[in-house]
Amino acid sequence: MIVLETPRLILRHIKGSDFNELLRMNSDSVVMRYVGDGSVRNHEQMEKKLDVLISHYTRKPGLGIWATVSKDTGLFVGASGLVYYDNTPEIEIGYRMLKEYWNNCYATEASFGLLEYGFTKLKLQKIVSSAHVDNLASRRVMEKMGMTHVDDRVHYGCLQAYYEITSEKFRPVRS
Numbered sequence: 346m347i348v349l350e351t352p353r354l355i356l357r358h359i360k361g362s363d364f365n366e367l368l369r370m371n372s373d374s375v376v377m378r379y380v381g382d383g384s385v386r387n388h389e390q391m392e393k394k395l396d397v398l399i400s401h402y403t404r405k406p407g408l409g410i411w412a413t414v415s416k417d418t419g420l421f422v423g424a425s426g427l428v429y430y431d432n433t434p435e436i437e438i439g440y441r442m443l444k445e446y447w448n449n450c451y452a453t454e455a456s457f458g459l460l461e462y463g464f465t466k467l468k469l470q471k472i473v474s475s476a477h478v479d480n481l482a483s484r485r486v487m488e489k490m491g492m493t494h495v496d497d498r499v500h501y502g503c504l505q506a507y508y509e510i511t512s513e514k515f516r517p518v519r520s
Contacts, residue, residue: 346402348411351458354451356411356425359398363412366421367391370443379477380441381501401428407467410439413455422446425455427463430473431500436463438474440486452486457517460490464512471512475505484508491516 346358359367370376371386371394386394401409410426423442430437438459440452463469476483478497484506488494492508499505 348409349458349462350416351454353416354422354455354458355414355416356455356458357414358402359395359410359412359424361395361399363421364391364395366443367395367424370423370441373444375444376441379480379483382503405429408436413440413442413451422449422451423455425452425459427459427467427472430475435471435473436467436469438463438472438490440483447482452483453489456486456490460510460515461517464515469512471509473507473509475500475507478504478506480506 348356348358350356368386368388368391371391374383374385377383377385398410408427408429410424410428412421413423413425414420415422421443423440423446425438425440427436427438429435438456440455442451460472463472474487474492475498476487487508490510491514492510495507495509497504498507500507
């Protein structure tokens with residue numbers, strides 16, 4: 346099921362057939378460097394994670410991590426979505442791309458689409474995001490979206506830069 350489209354991307358429900366690409370992305374030490382403690386995922390861990398990702402679509406309608414696919418090629422370029430920020434009521438935007446698709450602005454494009462979806466379709470009042478304090482590329486994505494750096498906090502097992510944006514401050518990008 347397609348959740349949303351941007352000029353170059355389709356965000357859709359993750360399927361079992363996405364497993365190999367998810368494993369490739371999450372077992373890459375360069376991609377995972379700033380994710381939690383930097384640990385890569387193995388085959389067994391990704392099998393369990395895939396089941397959790399797919400179960401979100403029915404347990405938390407409107408939220409989830411979605412396959413991020415190039416419209417031009419139909420290829421899986423990463424995963425992005427809106428989920429609960431750990432055990433809080435806040436909704437967090439997240440993104441992770443295969444490293445061969447870095448520097449194509451896919452994370453930024455997907456994130457703008459997710460913000461618009463969150464604020465217009467889900468009627469959220471605020472969306473948050475966080476990244477390892479040393480992950481300058483992710484922090485730049487958050488700043489491009491108009492998010493404000495609130496503070497640094499220990500979360501996901503490391504020191505994270507925590508950002509937020511309200512629906513009043515969000516300015517959609519028109520293609």
